Amino acid sequence: MSSTTEAEAGRRPIAEGLFTWPDEEPRLIGSRCTACGEIAFPRKGACLRCTSTDLEERLLGTRGTLWTWTVQGFRPKASFGLPEDEEFVPYGVGYVELPGETRVEARLTESDPARLAIGMEMGLVIVPLWNDGEAEIVTYAFAPTKEED
Amino acid sequence: MGTQANGERVAIVGVGIYPHGRHPGVSASAMATDAIRQALTDAGVEWGEIDFAAGGCVLTGEEPDSLVGALGLTGVPFTNVRNACATGGAALLSATSALRTGHGELAVVVGYDKHGRGAFNLPPAQFGLDDWYGEQGMMLTPQFFAMKIQRYMHDHGISDSTLAKVAVKAYSNGSRTPSALRRTPMTEEQVASSRMISPPLTQYMFCSPDEGAVAVVLATERKAATLGVKPAYVRGIGLRTRSYGSLEVFSPSVPIAQTDSPTVPAARAAFAMAGLEPSDVAVAQLQDGEAGAEVMGMAETGLCKHGEQEALIQSGATEIGGSLPINTDGGMIAHGEPVGANGLRQVREIALQLRGDGGERQVPGEPEVGFTQVYGAPGVAACTVLATS
Numbered sequence: 001m002s003s004t005t006e007a008e009a010g011r012r013p014i015a016e017g018l019f020t021w022p023d024e025e026p027r028l029i030g031s032r033c034t035a036c037g038e039i040a041f042p043r044k045g046a047c048l049r050c051t052s053t054d055l056e057e058r059l060l061g062t063r064g065t066l067w068t069w070t071v072q073g074f075r076p077k078a079s080f081g082l083p084e085d086e087e088f089v090p091y092g093v094g095y096v097e098l099p100g101e102t103r104v105e106a107r108l109t110e111s112d113p114a115r116l117a118i119g120m121e122m123g124l125v126i127v128p129l130w131n132d133g134e135a136e137i138v139t140y141a142f143a144p145t146k147e148e149d
Numbered sequence: 150m151g152t153q154a155n156g157e158r159v160a161i162v163g164v165g166i167y168p169h170g171r172h173p174g175v176s177a178s179a180m181a182t183d184a185i186r187q188a189l190t191d192a193g194v195e196w197g198e199i200d201f202a203a204g205g206c207v208l209t210g211e212e213p214d215s216l217v218g219a220l221g222l223t224g225v226p227f228t229n230v231r232n233a234c235a236t237g238g239a240a241l242l243s244a245t246s247a248l249r250t251g252h253g254e255l256a257v258v259v260g261y262d263k264h265g266r267g268a269f270n271l272p273p274a275q276f277g278l279d280d281w282y283g284e285q286g287m288m289l290t291p292q293f294f295a296m297k298i299q300r301y302m303h304d305h306g307i308s309d310s311t312l313a314k315v316a317v318k319a320y321s322n323g324s325r326t327p328s329a330l331r332r333t334p335m336t337e338e339q340v341a342s343s344r345m346i347s348p349p350l351t352q353y354m355f356c357s358p359d360e361g362a363v364a365v366v367l368a369t370e371r372k373a374a375t376l377g378v379k380p381a382y383v384r385g386i387g388l389r390t391r392s393y394g395s396l397e398v399f400s401p402s403v404p405i406a407q408t409d410s411p412t413v414p415a416a417r418a419a420f421a422m423a424g425l426e427p428s429d430v431a432v433a434q435l436q437d438g439e440a441g442a443e444v445m446g447m448a449e450t451g452l453c454k455h456g457e458q459e460a461l462i463q464s465g466a467t468e469i470g471g472s473l474p475i476n477t478d479g480g481m482i483a484h485g486e487p488v489g490a491n492g493l494r495q496v497r498e499i500a501l502q503l504r505g506d507g508g509e510r511q512v513p514g515e516p517e518v519g520f521t522q523v524y525g526a527p528g529v530a531a532c533t534v535l536a537t538s
Contacts, residue, residue, distance in 0.1 A: 014285055069296060071345075072347060073344075079273060094296065095403065118303045
């Protein structure tokens with residue numbers, strides 16, 4: 001099983017319940033309102049659209065298009081988790097539209113503005129963030145799925 | 150205390166500002182007290198005559214009603230307001246409503262703050278988010294506003310040059326405004342080539358957090374007529390929080406079916422209350438925490454249609470001599486953002502413009518209707534319509 005492999009590899013998600021883990025093909029864990037059908041990420045306790053509390057878990061699609069993007073060019077302050085002794089590297093951030101579901105805010109694996117464009121096709125990946133001394137902390141991100149010409 | 154004034158119109162009759170900047174060693178309440186004293190002097194009234202007060206201070210943790218300890222213990226009712234970027238608007242609404250419903254004839258509204266250098270450093274829990282959101286580097290307003298304007302530019306044909314021109318105008322107007330923090334004019338090239346913070350926004354397209362205070366004195370129409378000051382009537386105020394589907398900061402996901410920013414219904418409500426239209430506006434102050442906000446705000450408030458900003462800004466229409474002057478005091482880009490003071494700074498500037506007291510930055514042609522808009526996290530907006538009659 002891949003789960004054993006992942007656990008042994010010493011990787012740990014930044015938080016429980018954001019994406020299926022360990023998993024060979026991780027999926028984002030959202031919720032779907034059984035009353036109005038609205039889908040949100042991460043999983044919610046109430047539907048912010050119709051206020052129903054009857055929500056079911058929904059594993060989101062892994063492919064989408066880049067709806068908007070930017071690059072985080074400076075090191076964020078206190079709530080940022082990167083250990084002080086690790087060098088800050090600018091990262092891309094965007095909203096990726098998962099067709100028929102929702103737009104998910106995520107880190108992007110690409111941080112070169114020249115290689116990012118609204119509408120480009122993206123796929124879900126799990127990426128390392130930093131090492132906390134015990135494990136490599138990982139999170140969800142989106143990567144371009146087509147090679148640039 | 151004066152006689153009942155139910156339903157009577159309310160006007161701004163005095164304004165005061167503690168210059169926006171960095172003031173180590175000056176307490177927030179000292180700045181606020183100074184701004185209030187200036188506003189009282191401007192109106193020609195004394196603290197002892199004030200029937201109602203409302204004030205807001207968002208970041209320092211001070212209680213605005215404690216200012217009575219510096220101004221005099223007259224027993225005046227004093228409402229503390231804390232409504233993020235909409236604090237000034239909410240305080241103005243509180244005091245205006247008080248005068249309209251018979252709580253006296255004169256009111257003071259004050260907003261003040263001290264904000265350290267650099268971007269907001271907000272704990273995720275304060276906005277109902279878990280720690281992981283901040284830990285992975287998404288708890289940043291500049292990052293979000295960059296993504297918002299990036300999409301807007303794509304949808305509505307706004308150029309990088311237009312963003313830069315918004316900032317150039319802010320520094321130019323700031324150079325004519327004694328209360329501004331940044332008073333050195335900059336060229337479009339200087340703005341565009343400054344450090345890229347989050348594409349498409351460069352360093353000099355952002356406002357700089359700082360410190361300051363603003364106060365205004367309100368009077369009923371009847372009282373205003375006795376004061377010998379040209380009144381700026383508070384004709385409309387609209388406050389709104391976000392609706393489901395509006396694209397807001399600190400959102401791990403947003404619905405595909407997008408709805409309007411809270412600025413849209415807030416502006417609509419303010420114009421409806423005033424019985425006026427966006428086309429009546431001769432001078433406006435809009436939220437400009439970064440250059441993109443001003444561009445989007447122009448259309449969200451109804452001052453133009455989506456996409457028209459490109460031609461308006463490129464042609465200079467939003468400059469002081471243009472057909473739709475915006476942020477004549479240099480806005481937030483020149484003044485910085487002491488959060489509690491911000492909305493009232495806009496109101497003060499409009500009051501001065503309507504009086505003809507804009508000095509070097511006075512809009513020509515004796516403007517009769519002005520408008521203000523603030524907008525911020527986690528999706529609040531406040532708009533006002535002010536007029537000479």
